[in-house]
């Protein structure tokens with residue numbers, strides 16, 4: 304959505320930002336030698352394993368492996384993309400970062416005017432709700448719905464008076480009429496410009512950084528339409544926005560879960576009842592984009608559905624959208640006759656907490672339905688297995704896939720291997736897959752062998768010790784990399800001359816979050832502080848990669864020697880293979 308930020312800008316922001324101050328705002332830090340330590344905000348712990356190294360500008364948790372630069376920290380805690388994190392920190396330290404909208408979109412100053420108009424409107428609406436006589440009806444409405452003053456303030460709820468040109472005049476005075484028209488706050492007709500929202504309770508919709516991007520307006524009586532929403536604008540796309548994400552983002556990170564509801568008032572009431580991790584759609588059916596955005600904050604998403612048959616059906620449709628976003632998703636089924644708002648009000652927060660804590664995996668319900676449909680007839684069973692395979696095909700995380708295949712096969716009464724094969728046939732390499740791969744950190748770490756550690760280790764050395772780049776390049780270890788993107792990245796670093804601080808933007812673009820965390824681990828752990836240490840590790844990495852290549856060559860020669868026994872290839876080839884195996888082994892013994 305936002306354009307690339309220049310490396311010099313990123314470096315300027317990083318240099319200005321105090322990593323201890325920024326992380327210290329969320330984690331109580333204590334100095335321990337050259338590092339600061341505290342309790343990790345990314346996993347539960349009683350003794351601190353979270354460290355910040357201000358000198359190098361990295362943080363790292365020795366417990367869960369989280370780590371990176373100050374930008375990675377903000378990305379992780381606030382659920383922002385890299386450019387968003389840079390901009391947020393830049394704003395905090397007063398560094399100007401030019402806004403570059405999408406191609407053909409409005410220029411930076413136009414976008415600024417749009418944000419200003421929305422913010423001004425939100426302030427006017429809020430003022431009208433609390434400070435005007437006209438707001439009395441809206442205040443009574445909020446009270447009747449059980450929305451407290453504090454809650455209304457937290458969501459910046461406001462009121463649009465009934466006069467036709469109330470907001471138009473206010474925006475005109477500030478030179479924001481054009482912006483107001485573009486945002487759908489105002490409309491132009493033959494009689495002139497007038498207000499779009501009249502006599503409505505106003506719910507500002509904010510982006511994850513807290514900027515107002517749109518409004519939902521609800522009537523106080525039974526007029527239709529009940530809700531009027533801002534149209535799509537350069538600031539707002541309803542399929543890519545979640546209501547309440549700004550308000551909920553910290554609770555989502557802290558609880559590692561999000562509760563998804565349909566309406567603004569449902570969200571507000573759950574928040575008020577203590578479920579601060581709640582968000583709502585923006586008047587549309589759930590979209591893959593919304594879930595992908597949410598997946599940056601948590602993988603545990605609980606969606607509320609009606610407990611009746613229609614709600615169950617809706618949960619099956621939602622399952623597909625969840626899977627496409629790389630998430631499994633759970634369903635909270637609200638008993639018939641209630642919605643989340645009325646349920647929590649009439650049955651209490653504890654009852655809702657029980658529902659939420661026992662939310663079932665959407666795919667479990669789906670499997671149950673299919674198991675029932677399978678019945679006893681062979682044809683029905685085959686059809687059900689086909690449907691399950693089609694859904695499993697969308698599961699992009701390998702561990703989740705494994706567990707689900709194991710669970711599904713006996714339910715359907717089909718062979719597990721067959722089901723797996725069918726489900727993996729032509730598995731799409733979706734963006735969701737990449738996402739899932741990047742978010743299953745502990746598993747990836749556990750599987751990383753010495754070779755993989757050496758691959759990222761050399762990049763860490765090259766980044767942190769520019770003087771060693773030429774030596775790394777001369778050893779040409781990239782030919783032994785299994786990860787070709789990483790090999791390319793290593794070659795790139797070795798041709799650069801800047802210190803690592805100037806390559807943070809580059810790293811954010813080219814390396815996964817886990818790879819950046821691995822680099823942070825080496826920097827914070829003090830493994831390669833001195834040039835001597837770095838040099839020694841460089842040698843170890845090069846040897847490890849070389850070893851791995853030779854080990855693999857031996858393996859593959861052994862396999863081909865076994866696979867072509869006496870029959871057609873007999874003599875020559877088999878003998879040559881065997882000799883190659885022996886000589887390679889000898890070579891590795893003398894060198895190792």
Ligand SMILES: [Zn+2]
Pocket residue numbers: 343344345346353364365366367368369
């Ligand atoms: Zn941790």
